[in-house]
Amino acid sequence: MAPIRVLLVDDHRIVRQGISSLLELESDLTVVGEAASGARALELIEEKQPDIVLLDVKMPDMDGADVCREIQARYPNLPVIILTAYSGDEHVLRCIQAGARGYVLKDVDVVELVRTIRVVHSGQSVLDGKVIAAVMTELKRPAAARHRGLEFSQREIDIIRLVSQGLSNKEIADRLFLSTSAVKYHLRNIMDKLGVSTRAAVIYEATQHGLI
Numbered sequence: 037m038a039p040i041r042v043l044l045v046d047d048h049r050i051v052r053q054g055i056s057s058l059l060e061l062e063s064d065l066t067v068v069g070e071a072a073s074g075a076r077a078l079e080l081i082e083e084k085q086p087d088i089v090l091l092d093v094k095m096p097d098m099d100g101a102d103v104c105r106e107i108q109a110r111y112p113n114l115p116v117i118i119l120t121a122y123s124g125d126e127h128v129l130r131c132i133q134a135g136a137r138g139y140v141l142k143d144v145d146v147v148e149l150v151r152t153i154r155v156v157h158s159g160q161s162v163l164d165g166k167v168i169a170a171v172m173t174e175l176k177r178p179a180a181a182r183h184r185g186l187e188f189s190q191r192e193i194d195i196i197r198l199v200s201q202g203l204s205n206k207e208i209a210d211r212l213f214l215s216t217s218a219v220k221y222h223l224r225n226i227m228d229k230l231g232v233s234t235r236a237a238v239i240y241e242a243t244q245h246g247l248i
Contacts, residue, residue, distance in 0.1 A: 039066040040157050043086035045077040045103070046070075046119075047096050051142075055090065055119075058146045065153065074098030074106075075218065081111060088157050093120040093131065097218045099189040101130040102225060108135035115156045119149070130189075138162040188229065193247055195222050200239045200248045 042065060044052045049072070056067045068084040071077040074095045081089070089107060093100035104116045117138035118131045128139055138156045140149060141164050152162045188196070191212075198208045205223070209216045227233060230241040242248045 037064070039064050040153060041066055041068045041085070041087040042153065043068060043077065043080055043084060043089045044070045045072075045074070045089060045095070046092040047072045047094070051092075055149075059150070059153075062150055065150065072096070074100075074103035075215070077103060078106060078110070081107065081114065086114070088153060089114060089116045090119045090153075091116050091136075093118060097214060098221065099130075099191055101134040101136075102189065102222075104131055104136050105134040117152060117156055117162075119144075140164045188226070188247065192222055192226050192229075195219060196226060196238060196242045197248050199223070199235055200242065 042059060044055055044067060046052050046055075052070045052072075056070065059065045059067055068086050069080040071080050074097050077089070077091070080086075091100055091103060091107075095103060098106075100118065100120070104118070107114060107116055115137045116135065117140065118136045119140055119142060121142045131139060138152050138161060140152050140162065144152075144164065155162050194212060195208055198211060203211065205216050205219045208214075209219045212219070223235075223238075226238060230238060230245075232238055232241055239248070
């Protein structure tokens with residue numbers, strides 16, 4: 037049987053190297069690529085055709101949940117496992133809503149990580165015990181309060197506020213140390229969430245939502 041092809045996505049090289057060396061010890065797993073950003077991850081998925089993606093929440097160019105959502109939009113049958121240090125309820129629920137099929141914390145031991153990869157690859161979902169508790173806490177909050185925290189990532193809020201100041205995509209990119217393509221990506225997501233198609237409408241709706 038062919039080994040499960042894994043793509044690692046984490047902005048810390050030492051983390052990627054450590055995980056890769058551990059996974060390569062398993063005869064039924066092989067790491068086919070490593071990415072330090074969301075944009076690079078999407079390129080490598082097309083190039084390497086992995087069976088599963090291990091994805092961190094905090095990325096330098098795109099929020100992990102947004103990367104997961106984009107992966108699911110392009111490759112709906114490609115499972116994503118979130119492997120992160122963040123167990124906060126907002127992070128968890130956003131990633132699950134984005135289509136992640138597994139969510140485990142970085143303090144997991146290698147046996148459990150390998151088991152998670154195998155289980156998710158078989159078509160099931162896996163959530164760390166601490167993650168389940170965070171999800172339950174979040175779901176107990178009033179719906180309105182949840183939505184205020186879940187609709188927009190901090191990066192999206194930063195971009196909305198700079199748009200409201202009249203900055204161009206290039207100026208926003210320079211201010212936030214992003215590429216212009218990353219800014220366009222975030223702005224498209226913002227417009228989709230607000231249900232608008234112009235920058236002026238973004239400013240208006242953001243004002244109505246209390247974001248600026």
